Amino acid sequence: MAPFIQTKGLTYAYPLESSGQIVALQGVDVTIERGEYVALIGANGSGKSTLVRHFNALLLPTAGQVWVDGLSTSQPELRWKVRQRVGMVFQNPDNQLVANTVEEDIAFGPENRGLPPAQIRARVDEALQLVGLVDYRTHPPQMLSGGQKQHVAIAGVLATRPSCIIFDEPTSMLDPPSRQAMLDTIRRLNVEEGITVILITQSMDEAALAHRVLVMHHGRIVMDGSPSAIFAHHERLQALGLELPFPIQMARHLKRGGMSLPSTCLTLEALVNALC
Numbered sequence: 139m140a141p142f143i144q145t146k147g148l149t150y151a152y153p154l155e156s157s158g159q160i161v162a163l164q165g166v167d168v169t170i171e172r173g174e175y176v177a178l179i180g181a182n183g184s185g186k187s188t189l190v191r192h193f194n195a196l197l198l199p200t201a202g203q204v205w206v207d208g209l210s211t212s213q214p215e216l217r218w219k220v221r222q223r224v225g226m227v228f229q230n231p232d233n234q235l236v237a238n239t240v241e242e243d244i245a246f247g248p249e250n251r252g253l254p255p256a257q258i259r260a261r262v263d264e265a266l267q268l269v270g271l272v273d274y275r276t277h278p279p280q281m282l283s284g285g286q287k288q289h290v291a292i293a294g295v296l297a298t299r300p301s302c303i304i305f306d307e308p309t310s311m312l313d314p315p316s317r318q319a320m321l322d323t324i325r326r327l328n329v330e331e332g333i334t335v336i337l338i339t340q341s342m343d344e345a346a347l348a349h350r351v352l353v354m355h356h357g358r359i360v361m362d363g364s365p366s367a368i369f370a371h372h373e374r375l376q377a378l379g380l381e382l383p384f385p386i387q388m389a390r391h392l393k394r395g396g397m398s399l400p401s402t403c404l405t406l407e408a409l410v411n412a413l414c
């Protein structure tokens with residue numbers, strides 16, 4: 139079976155209105171398999187959003203190719219199939235909500251696809267269940283908290299039954315408890331629903347929760363590996379303008395102070411266990 143997402147020599151340049159262009163991606167070759175949970179990190183402007191916008195054909199390559207589930211996004215007649223497979227959740231929930239009630243909002247995608255009402259109803263109910271918002275179905279989305287709004291946005295994507303969801307900095311506008319709830323939902327969708335997850339994040343602690351971390355720099359993927367492998371490269375990450383997850387920073391301080399600790403405490407829980 140073909141990989142779920144594959145790019146070959148993916149290059150993208152934004153044309154500028156005046157003249158010239160900004161090259162945002164420079165020959166990216168990447169493969170993402172079904173069911174993976176991938177974190178995408180990199181300094182501001184490194185090309186993360188531009189890359190993932192190619193995964194649901196929001197952007198089309200200037201050069202090179204992108205396949206999703208074996209479908210090339212360069213073929214216009216395949217693009218709607220690509221968009222059916224890959225959903226996106228963005229940073230600002232307010233820009234993603236369109237309707238007067240939570241359930242109308244979630245129904246928007248399936249309605250657009252022309253599904254019969256009974257099927258729309260079933261999908262909306264299922265999506266409400268999956269994000270834990272059944273009790274809020276008739277509420278106006280504008281009245282919900284930021285975290286709840288992001289869950290409505292996820293439900294709207296889920297109602298279209300994608301195989302993959304891309305989250306582009308979904309937690310950056312949320313408070314810590316809402317962030318945690320968001321991350322729990324993302325993990326559950328990956329583990330229990332088998333949804334392929336790509337999470338763009340500024341938080342190294344969040345990236346450490348993924349199975350695989352991709353690091354971007356100046357439009358290229360420069361590191362690709364498990365969180366423990368990636369976050370072992372302290373100096374290299376620092377040079378790319380990135381930090382270390384908090385538990386690893388803490389473990390390094392403690393080790394400098396003479397404590398013996400494993401070098402791979404990726405989560406607070408692992409660090410606490412090692413200390414105990």
Ligand SMILES: Nc1ncnc2c1ncn2[C@@H]1O[C@H](COP(=O)(O)OP(=O)(O)O)[C@@H](O)[C@H]1O
Nearest residue numbers: 152160162180181182183184185186187188189
């Ligand atoms: N709509 C746009 N028009 C022109 N340049 C853009 C546009 N969007 C992004 N860029 C440029 O492309 C590069 C990559 O941006 P982006 O993919 O948004 O990076 P990231 O998501 O990692 O912050 C940056 O240099 C950015 O300024």
Ligand SMILES: [Mg+2]
Nearest residue numbers: 186187188306
């Ligand atoms: Mg971005």
